[in-house]
Amino acid sequence: MSTGNGQGAGGNGSAPHVDIAIVGSGFAGLGMGYRLKQEGVDDFVILERGDDVGGTWWWNTYPGCQCDIPSHLYSFSFAPNPEWSRTYPLQREIQSYLHDCAEKFGLLPYIQFGREVKRVQWDEEHARWEIETSSGTITARVLVGGQGGLSEPRLADIPGRDSFAGPSFHSAQWDHSVDLKGKKVTVLGTGASAIQIVPTIQPDVEALHVFQRTPPWVVPHSDRAITELERRLFRRFPALQRRVRRNVYWLRELLALPMTRRPNVLKVLESRAIAHMRKSIKDPELQRKLTPDYRIGCKRILPSNQWYPALAKPNVNVVTEGIAEIRPEGIVTADGALHECDVIVHATGFHVTDIPFARRVIGRDGRSLHDVWSGSPQAYKGTAVPGYPNLFFLLGPNTGLGHNSIVYMIEAQIAYVMDALRTMRQSDTHALAVRPEAFRFWNDAVQRRLPPTVWNSGGCSSWYIDANGLNTTIWPDFTWRFRQVTRKFDVAAYERLPVGASDAERATVAV
Numbered sequence: 237m238s239t240g241n242g243q244g245a246g247g248n249g250s251a252p253h254v255d256i257a258i259v260g261s262g263f264a265g266l267g268m269g270y271r272l273k274q275e276g277v278d279d280f281v282i283l284e285r286g287d288d289v290g291g292t293w294w295w296n297t298y299p300g301c302q303c304d305i306p307s308h309l310y311s312f313s314f315a316p317n318p319e320w321s322r323t324y325p326l327q328r329e330i331q332s333y334l335h336d337c338a339e340k341f342g343l344l345p346y347i348q349f350g351r352e353v354k355r356v357q358w359d360e361e362h363a364r365w366e367i368e369t370s371s372g373t374i375t376a377r378v379l380v381g382g383q384g385g386l387s388e389p390r391l392a393d394i395p396g397r398d399s400f401a402g403p404s405f406h407s408a409q410w411d412h413s414v415d416l417k418g419k420k421v422t423v424l425g426t427g428a429s430a431i432q433i434v435p436t437i438q439p440d441v442e443a444l445h446v447f448q449r450t451p452p453w454v455v456p457h458s459d460r461a462i463t464e465l466e467r468r469l470f471r472r473f474p475a476l477q478r479r480v481r482r483n484v485y486w487l488r489e490l491l492a493l494p495m496t497r498r499p500n501v502l503k504v505l506e507s508r509a510i511a512h513m514r515k516s517i518k519d520p521e522l523q524r525k526l527t528p529d530y531r532i533g534c535k536r537i538l539p540s541n542q543w544y545p546a547l548a549k550p551n552v553n554v555v556t557e558g559i560a561e562i563r564p565e566g567i568v569t570a571d572g573a574l575h576e577c578d579v580i581v582h583a584t585g586f587h588v589t590d591i592p593f594a595r596r597v598i599g600r601d602g603r604s605l606h607d608v609w610s611g612s613p614q615a616y617k618g619t620a621v622p623g624y625p626n627l628f629f630l631l632g633p634n635t636g637l638g639h640n641s642i643v644y645m646i647e648a649q650i651a652y653v654m655d656a657l658r659t660m661r662q663s664d665t666h667a668l669a670v671r672p673e674a675f676r677f678w679n680d681a682v683q684r685r686l687p688p689t690v691w692n693s694g695g696c697s698s699w700y701i702d703a704n705g706l707n708t709t710i711w712p713d714f715t716w717r718f719r720q721v722t723r724k725f726d727v728a729a730y731e732r733l734p735v736g737a738s739d740a741e742r743a744t745v746a747v
Contacts, residue, residue, distance in 0.1 A: 256280035256657075257367055257376035259353050259593075262291020264382030264630035264646050266334060267312060269343045271654050281376075282343070283369060285352035289338045290331040292386050298410040298429060298581075300436035301327035304539055307462075308481040309488070309641040312337065316477050318470030324459040324539075357598040358625060363667040363735040365626065377666065380653065381593065381629045385636060385709070388587040392424060394562050401564035404580040407433060414579060418442050422567060422575065424559075425583035426452055428538055433583060434552070435542035444552045445575050447559065447567070450696065451525065453532040455509050457539040491639040492714045495533050499690040506532045516544035525556050534694025536638060588636075588709055589613060589702035599623040600669075611703035614679045616729065617722055618711075619649055620670035625733050628653045634682050635718070636700070636709040638691060645711065648719040655725035667733040674729035685712040 256272065258265045261284040272280050286294050303310050307320035310330070315337050321329060338344050352370040356379060359366050365379045389406040391397065397404075403414045407429040421441045423430055426448040438444055470477040494501035509532060517523050526547070547554055557569035566576040591613055594605040600623045608623065615621050618635035619628050630649045637645060660668060683706060686692045691700050691710045700709040711718055 251366070251373040251375050253364070253375045254279055254281045255376065256378045256380065257365065257374065258282045258380045258382055260284060260291055260382040260384060260387070261286075261289040261334075261338070261347050262293065262382065262384055263312070263334070263643050264384060264650075265289075265291070265380075266338055266341075266343060267643075267646055267650050268380055268382060268630065268653070269346055270312075270314065270337070270341050271650050273342060275654065275658075277657075278346075280346060281374070282347040283351045283353055283367070284347055284349050285370070287349050288331070288335060289347065290334045291382075291384055292408075293327055293330040293334065295387075296327060296408050296410075296429070297412070298407045298433050300432035301429075302432060302459075303327075303330060304428065304536075305488075305641045306484045308477060309484045310643055312643065313481075313647060315340070316470075316474060316481070318467055318474070318477055320462055320467075322459055322461055324457070353593075353596065355596045355598070358600050358627075360600060363625070363733055378626045378628070378657065381627065382631070383593055384631045385588045385591070386586045388592045389582075390585050390587045391582050392559075392584045394559055396562040399564055400562050400566075400580055402578045402580070405582065407581060407583040408586070416441050416579060419578040420576060421445070421579045421581065422447065422577040423581045423583055425585065426450070427583060427585060428536055429585075430583035431538050431540045431543045433581065435540070435546035438546045438549055438552060442551065443577075445555055445567070445577060446547065446552060447555045448525070449556075449558075450530075450535070451528045452535060452538050453506070453509050453528050454512065454538045454540050454543050455505065456512050457541045459539070459541075485640070485644070488640040489714060489716065491533075495639055495690045496685075496712055496714075497688065499531050499533065499688075499693060502532050502690060505537075513544050516548050518548070522547070522554060525554055528696075530696035531690050531694035533638060533690040534696035535698045585699055588699050597624065597627070600625065612706045613702065613708045614675070616670045616675045616678045617649075617652065618645075619652060619722075620675070620730075622670055622672040622675050625667045625669040628656065633708045634679075635711050637715065638700075638710055640715050644715050645718060648715075648722045651719075652722035652725060656730075659725050659727050663727075663732075665732050666735045668730045669733060670730050674726075682712065683707075686710070 258268050258280060261282050265282050266289060269282055288294050303325045306323055307325040310325055311317050311333065317333050353367060354370060355368040357366050364375050364377045367374050367376060389408045391406060403411055405411045416437050417440045419441055420443040421437065422445040423434055424447045426446060431454065434446055513526055514523060517526060546552060555569065555575065557571050560568045560570050566574055568574050594609060597605040605624065613633040615629055615632040618632035630646055635645050686707045689712050692707050700707050702708045
C-alpha cells in the first residue's frame, strides 16, 4: 500500500500510486480528507496548486474580502468555530479556520502544496487514473475533484486588454505590491467581489471608475461583531452554537420557496432593496443607473451597507456605457469617451460553466470531459459522469446555491462519495461508472425543475447559464432535499468495470 502522502511505490516501478487522489484543499478537499481519515482510510493524497489550504479563501485576498453566508453556517458541521469575530466571516478568518482544521485533523501530511494538476487520463488496462501534475505523475484508483467552480478567474474579452500601461489584475489575483493611494483606479464589474472592493478602496484613491454592465440587487447587511460574551458562551456550551447554526440554516432555507416556486413573492424583498439604495443615493440619474430591471435573486443577492454610500462619493463615477477598447492610458467607452486610469481591477468573475479543468480530464474513450459536455456541464447528482469511472466531483454541475451555504452541499456529496467507496470495498469492486440512462434521467429531471425558478425566469443574464442556454450551475430545490437524495449510494445506477480483461470482455456488468 502506498503511503498517505502519495510517495509510495507505483505498480511495476512506474509512477507513485495512491488509492485516492483529491484535487484541491478548500472545504471540499479537506472535508473529504477528514471523512477518509475518520473511517481509517489513509492511502490518499490531496493535490493543491497553492501554497496553503483554503482554495477560494486562500487565493482571494482582495481588500474587504468577506463571505456573504453567516459564519456559524459557513463551516464544517463537525468542526464548529466559537472564535468567529463577526457574524459574517472575513477571508483571513476562513482561511485560518481551514488551516486549523487541516492541522487539527492531521491532514497536512496528506497535502502536497504547489502541485497543480495538468492532465488526468483513465488507464483502461489497469483501471486507474494517471495524473500528470506540475511536479511529476502519480496514479490513483479513485479521483475526487474538489477544485470548485470559483477556482479559475475569468477576464473579460476586451480589445486591447493587454495594452494597458499600468498594473492590471483580477480580483482573485490581487497584486498587493500596488499602492492605490492617490491613484485613478478602474474596477470592471459590480458583482460580489466589486461591492466589497469599491467601498474599501474608495477613501484612498483619487478617482474611482466603476464599470457596470448590469446593476446588482443589494440588500442591507446584518453583519456585526460577535461579542466576547457570545464567544465564551459558544466555547462553554457548544450545543448553543449548534442551535444558532440550525436556526440560521432554516432562515436561509426559507428563501428557497419563493426562489424555486413563487418568484413574484420576491417583490417584497425588491422594495426593501430599492429603499436601501435610495437612502444613500439621492441623484435621480444615479438611482436610474443602479436600479435593476430583473427579478431579485436572478443573480446573486448581495448584502452591503457600504456599497451605495461609496458610489455616492464625489470621487466615484459609475460608468454604464459599453467598453469599446482598453488603451495604454485607460478605457474607451462606446461613446468615444476616454476614462484615464492608473490601475485596472478586473472583478469579472470566474469560469463556472466553461470549466477549464474539464479540458484536462480524459475518459475511457479518449475524449476530454470538455468535449463530452459540449458547453453544458452535467453530472449524476452533481457527482459522476458516464465514461469517467471512479471520478467523483464535489461541487459539480447543478450543486450551486443562490440562498444557502455551499458547505452543506459539500458535506452531502462527501457522504455520498464515502458510501460509494464503502460499497466498492464491501463488494470487492475496483471500478465503477454511472450508467448513461441514470445520468440522463437525473439531468432531465433537474432541467425540468429550473424554468419556473427565479434563476431561469427572473429576466437577467447570469453566470449560472451556460453557452447552450442551460442552467447547469444551480440546484433548483431545497438543500435538505439534495441531502436526502445523496444520503445513500444508489449502486443500481452504476456499472462495475472488470480489471485486466480483454477488449471483448471489457463490457460493463452489474455491481
